[in-house]
Amino acid sequence: xxxxxxxxxxxxxxxxxxxxxxxxxxxxxxxxxxxxxxxxxxxxxxxxxxxxxxxxxxxxxxxxxxxxxxxxxxxxxxxxxxxxxxxxxxxxxxxxxxxxxxxxxxxxxxxxxxxxxxxxxxxxxxxxxxxxxxxxxxxxxxxxxxxxxxxxxxxxxxxxxxxxxxxxxxxxxxxxxxxxxxxxxxxxxxxxxxxxxxxxxxxxxxxxxxxxxxxxxxxxxxxxxxxxxxxxxxxxxxxxxxxxxxxxxxxxxxxxxxxxxxxxxxxxxxxxxxxxxxxxxxxxxxxxxxxxxxxxxxxxxxxxxxxxxxxxxxxxxxxxxxxxxxxxxxxxxxxxxxxxxxxxxxxxxxxxxxxxxxxxxxxxxxxxxxxxxxxxxxxxxxxxxxxxxxxxxxxxxxxxxxxxxxxxxxxxxxxxxxxxxxxxxxxxxxxxxxxxxxxxxxxxxxxxxxxxxxxxxxxxxxxxxxxxx
Numbered sequence: 001x002x003x004x005x006x007x008x009x010x011x012x013x014x015x016x017x018x019x020x021x022x023x024x025x026x027x028x029x030x031x032x033x034x035x036x037x038x039x040x041x042x043x044x045x046x047x048x049x050x051x052x053x054x055x056x057x058x059x060x061x062x063x064x065x066x067x068x069x070x071x072x073x074x075x076x077x078x079x080x081x082x083x084x085x086x087x088x089x090x091x092x093x094x095x096x097x098x099x100x101x102x103x104x105x106x107x108x109x110x111x112x113x114x115x116x117x118x119x120x121x122x123x124x125x126x127x128x129x130x131x132x133x134x135x136x137x138x139x140x141x142x143x144x145x146x147x148x149x150x151x152x153x154x155x156x157x158x159x160x161x162x163x164x165x166x167x168x169x170x171x172x173x174x175x176x177x178x179x180x181x182x183x184x185x186x187x188x189x190x191x192x193x194x195x196x197x198x199x200x201x202x203x204x205x206x207x208x209x210x211x212x213x214x215x216x217x218x219x220x221x222x223x224x225x226x227x228x229x230x231x232x233x234x235x236x237x238x239x240x241x242x243x244x245x246x247x248x249x250x251x252x253x254x255x256x257x258x259x260x261x262x263x264x265x266x267x268x269x270x271x272x273x274x275x276x277x278x279x280x281x282x283x284x285x286x287x288x289x290x291x292x293x294x295x296x297x298x299x300x301x302x303x304x305x306x307x308x309x310x311x312x313x314x315x316x317x318x319x320x321x322x323x324x325x326x327x328x329x330x331x332x333x334x335x336x337x338x339x340x341x342x343x344x345x346x347x348x349x350x351x352x353x354x355x356x357x358x359x360x361x362x363x364x365x366x367x368x369x370x371x372x373x374x375x376x377x378x379x380x381x382x383x384x385x386x387x388x389x390x391x392x393x394x395x396x397x398x399x400x401x402x403x404x405x406x407x408x409x410x411x412x413x414x415x416x417x418x419x420x421x422x423x424x425x426x427x428x429x430x431x432x433x434x435x436x437x438x439x440x441x442x443x444x445x446x447x448x449x450x451x452x453x454x455x456x457x458x459x460x461x462x463x464x465x466x467x468x469x
Contacts, residue, residue, distance in 0.1 A: 052098035059106035071188035084156025091418030124155025143171030164377035227313035230305035231276035
């Protein structure tokens with residue numbers, strides 16, 4: 001273990017008095033579990049990064065609990081790291097300076113559902129799977145949620161931007177569905193914000209405060225649902241098909257794409273998948289008439305591809321929450337690059353990535369999602385093994401180089417976390433980042449909220465190896 005600063009018995013007892021003994025953990029086994037996310041890091045890289053194990057895990061039940069904990073942490077200058085489902089692989093939930101981890105999954109209550117005014121009010125630690133289940137009993141649904149819904153929390157998805165996922169191409173990103181956010185600021189103050197002010201905290205990765213309760217817009221379950229899938233013998237045809245889809249103004253409910261390497265890994269793991277250079281899968285929803293019209297138009301748009309059997313499409317839909325994690329079994333560690341990329345830049349990005357992979361001797365597979373307004377969440381994935389530390393470090397450097405290449409052709413990182421902090425100067429909106437830095441100094445002068453992330457870079461020593469040129 002890379003131990004952080006020890007915490008006094010008085011502080012631990014104070015926190016126990018707030019949340020109860022059963023909601024506090026400080027045993028070594030618990031602390032180790034909270035020192036990694038979806039992509040575990042080798043010990044040497046943890047040490048190189050300077051990541052410390054937390055001193056305390058706290059599972060609050062309400063906003064007041066969090067407020068009191070943060071007030072104490074601010075007074076004692078103890079780092080605080082909010083943590084949801086830990087579905088990211090970019091280190092955003094790693095307690096880099098140790099201190100307290102606030103496990104938000106204990107705040108998992110759906111507080112109210114209003115079928116008349118069409119909203120749900122929920123605690124931020126609820127998983128999307130649980131929330132969707134509750135809504136379905138009322139014949140309601142969310143407009144946008146992540147493919148990692150079984151474990152991703154509402155607060156975590158919002159904190160990481162939530163621009164791509166299921167429903168995003170049709171209904172828009174999560175920010176457009178937030179009606180109200182309750183947030184605990186770094187000084188412990190509880191703040192309730194309505195839209196559009198609530199969008200300030202979208203994508204801030206827990207560095208500006210802890211999202212505690214969320215009011216989200218909901219929608220009626222549609223009349224009709226349809227899946228479609230197309231196989232392409234070459235990637236260029238698939239990319240042109242996606243460009244033509246955007247020009248047609250058709251907005252699928254969900255769209256994913258996967259390349260031949262991704263499909264081959266799935267095949268090795270026992271999945272029955274067709275052999276194509278790229279497969280595009282999509283789901284449509286709406287009235288029966290509107291879906292049938294979209295289906296006819298899509299068949300024309302993707303005429304260069306072969307329409308695959310509906311049974312394959314349904315299997316893909318049923319596995320949409322599992323695909324990326326499923327291939328992780330080969331690794332057993334996965335280094336995933338997540339970048340925002342406009343559809344017209346996709347073909348150039350794929351070519352550039354292939355050239356780089358050939359140069360580095362890597363076999364990267366590609367999976368991606370269509371976001372809103374012609375953007376994609378494009379995910380080149382490299383499978384590795386954190387137990388072989390030299391291999392892992394080389395893979396991580398390669399992944400950062402791939403990110404650099406995509407940035408050079410107009411892409412940007414999906415979220416920053418720890419690993420992508422080198423690229424924070426290349427995020428979509430530098431003006432917003434500068435505002436965040438100013439507000440961070442104002443509201444969090446002691447730098448206790450998820451330090452080392454989003455507005456600051458601890459990895460400058462790597463920049464000469466991988467920065468965009």
